[in-house]
Amino acid sequence: MTTEIQHDIEDEALARQRLRLWLQMLKAVRYVEGTLRERLRAGYETTLPRFDVLAALHANPEGMKMSELSHHLVVSNGNVTGVVDRLVSEGLAERENMATDRRAFLVRITEKGRTLMDEMTAEHLRWIDEMFDDVSEADAARGISIMLDIRQKD
């Protein structure tokens, strides 16, 4: 067998191993997301998009524009307007008209929203820790570096 053919076979094996990694990443992410979705629903009667919006508002206490929130939600495929409406009606967030453009407004987390989010964030950390129980510190570090390698390849 020539070296070139040998290389092709090795390249093919590596490509298939990378595909296997990709499929396992998909399965793991779906498993974790499914579990989080279920626990948020059971524990807080909340959905992933709601959790994501409240988390974004919590991280930006000065308030966010709807367009900024939409960008965040690309992620969980949610309907931002609907999510914000519900958060406002439950007193977890509030809208404030902007001085510069009276048709535009900022959405800001309330004290009640902050308290709830602090609690959910702590729970979320515990849920992930539990699901990742078999992942050692070294594996977590290696895993993070592999995930970054994938995205840096553009």
Added chain:
Amino acid sequence: MTTEIQHDIEDEALARQRLRLWLQMLKAVRYVEGTLRERLRAGYETTLPRFDVLAALHANPEGMKMSELSHHLVVSNGNVTGVVDRLVSEGLAERENMATDRRAFLVRITEKGRTLMDEMTAEHLRWIDEMFDDVSEADAARGISIMLDIRQKD
């Protein structure tokens, strides 16, 4: 500092590292899915749900029930009926009534669908290989094992 407090701090650091891994997994999966979506659209005028349904039909040449296909599609959030309708209208799949239940039918891939899927599968493998270019064989193997560890924790 007592040993117990020391342990708590280490546990907390590990929990945060696992959370970091989870967030990086999410980002990597979204990056890869976004790229695949874009390439399927540009190269084949097709969507991820369409690709997933055709891949499932390709893997089950004897045909599949709609309920089995729906199960596959939980994954890509697609509307199975709409996807199947379009595949049939393009001659990539066909419906066949079942002998046992005349209201039920099997969906089966056609020769044309098989040819297209073979081509897309080869391209898909190349795309993943390219995006995972920085991931060595050892990293891929370790990554697969980490992903399996996460799911085995039930």
